[in-house]
Amino acid sequence: MIDLATIVLFEGLEDRRAQNMARVFEQRKLAAGQVVFHEGDASDSLVVVLDGLMELYREGAAGETHLADVGPGRVLGTTSLIDAGPRSASLRAYDDATIAVLDKETFQTLWSSDGDTASRLLRQMALVAISELQSGQRRLLESLSVPIDSQLQLGNMESDILACVYQAGYLRQPTG
Amino acid sequence: MGWIIGLDPPESPPVLEGPLFGDLPAQARTDFLRPLAHKAADEGTILYYQGDPSDTIWIVLSGEISLLGETEAEESVELDRARPGDAFGEVGVLSHTGRRLTAKADTPVHLRALRRERFELLLDQRDPCAEALLRYLAWRVCRRLRQANLRIELSNDVRSKVDPHAVARQIGELDKLVEYP
Numbered sequence: 001m002i003d004l005a006t007i008v009l010f011e012g013l014e015d016r017r018a019q020n021m022a023r024v025f026e027q028r029k030l031a032a033g034q035v036v037f038h039e040g041d042a043s044d045s046l047v048v049v050l051d052g053l054m055e056l057y058r059e060g061a062a063g064e065t066h067l068a069d070v071g072p073g074r075v076l077g078t079t080s081l082i083d084a085g086p087r088s089a090s091l092r093a094y095d096d097a098t099i100a101v102l103d104k105e106t107f108q109t110l111w112s113s114d115g116d117t118a119s120r121l122l123r124q125m126a127l128v129a130i131s132e133l134q135s136g137q138r139r140l141l142e143s144l145s146v147p148i149d150s151q152l153q154l155g156n157m158e159s160d161i162l163a164c165v166y167q168a169g170y171l172r173q174p175t176g
Numbered sequence: 177m178g179w180i181i182g183l184d185p186p187e188s189p190p191v192l193e194g195p196l197f198g199d200l201p202a203q204a205r206t207d208f209l210r211p212l213a214h215k216a217a218d219e220g221t222i223l224y225y226q227g228d229p230s231d232t233i234w235i236v237l238s239g240e241i242s243l244l245g246e247t248e249a250e251e252s253v254e255l256d257r258a259r260p261g262d263a264f265g266e267v268g269v270l271s272h273t274g275r276r277l278t279a280k281a282d283t284p285v286h287l288r289a290l291r292r293e294r295f296e297l298l299l300d301q302r303d304p305c306a307e308a309l310l311r312y313l314a315w316r317v318c319r320r321l322r323q324a325n326l327r328i329e330l331s332n333d334v335r336s337k338v339d340p341h342a343v344a345r346q347i348g349e350l351d352k353l354v355e356y357p
Contacts, residue, residue: 078318079318079321079322082314082318083315085322115307122310122311122314123270123299123314125314126270126310126314126317127271129314129317129321130270130271130317132321133267133317133321133324134267134276136321136324136325136328137245137255137276137277137320137324139328140245140255140324140327141245141246141247141248141253141255143327143328143331143332144247144253144331145247145249145251146335161343161344161347162334162343164347165330165343165347168347168351169254170330170347170350171327171330171331171334172253
């Protein structure tokens, strides 16, 4: 099992400070197949995989879609803990696993009991989110660099929706 | 077209009342903002370019700023927008890296400049405005991440097959991302 204080979330911090932050996490054992959270759930925690292999997946009408295998050291749910938005994927253990959890309530309490640690932890969480943002924006720019086929044969409803998408600036309207 | 120096900053209710400093009162916000340098720029001014050093978080008193990325074909694409009561430039400052996007004034703008050293000092001193701002900036990074992921999904769906229901759901989710909890 990895030492929680060595994960990316605590990178660049002094050992003592990292150890202080690690103390606010709660360790949990998972059985094979146990689901930690479902896509769309209200978010209430940040999860770090300490031991074992886990699966990130999405649950659609047509069934499950595998997204990624995640192993020790991986930090999940940073975004959800910060912005209180819903989970963007589901997480479950393939086999027996151990995770460390920081729930929202503990994090909020930390601001009054040890505000310095809470502030440092939030800065570290923002760094993890920034790294994910940079990778997401790179992928978005790659995706947008391929023009959308302007000759798509669309019905009225599809055309109306696409018009909304272009008007809002979410995607670039094909030229020509 | 360019930076303008020496003007007094206008009143900015969005900064004094909006989510940038959580639930802190206007007086605390005013005290926090007063020592920060004021800058104004004309419409069309590039406030910084991708690759420039990051040493400042910009607080928007008035005007709109587009944050632009560049595709492989060297076309500019808007990835985010900052409006009155908002702040931008946080990514480079928080991560101590260079600017990742280019910031362009789409209208005349009035801004306050929060230098990195000052922000970090105030955070170390547990200044309530600085901490509230940190919470807002962290939220802003997460909102942008969700937006990027949803736009990728949207782009894939539109290309593969326009499923009106899936696309409409994604538009709804994108629109919901604007509110600060």
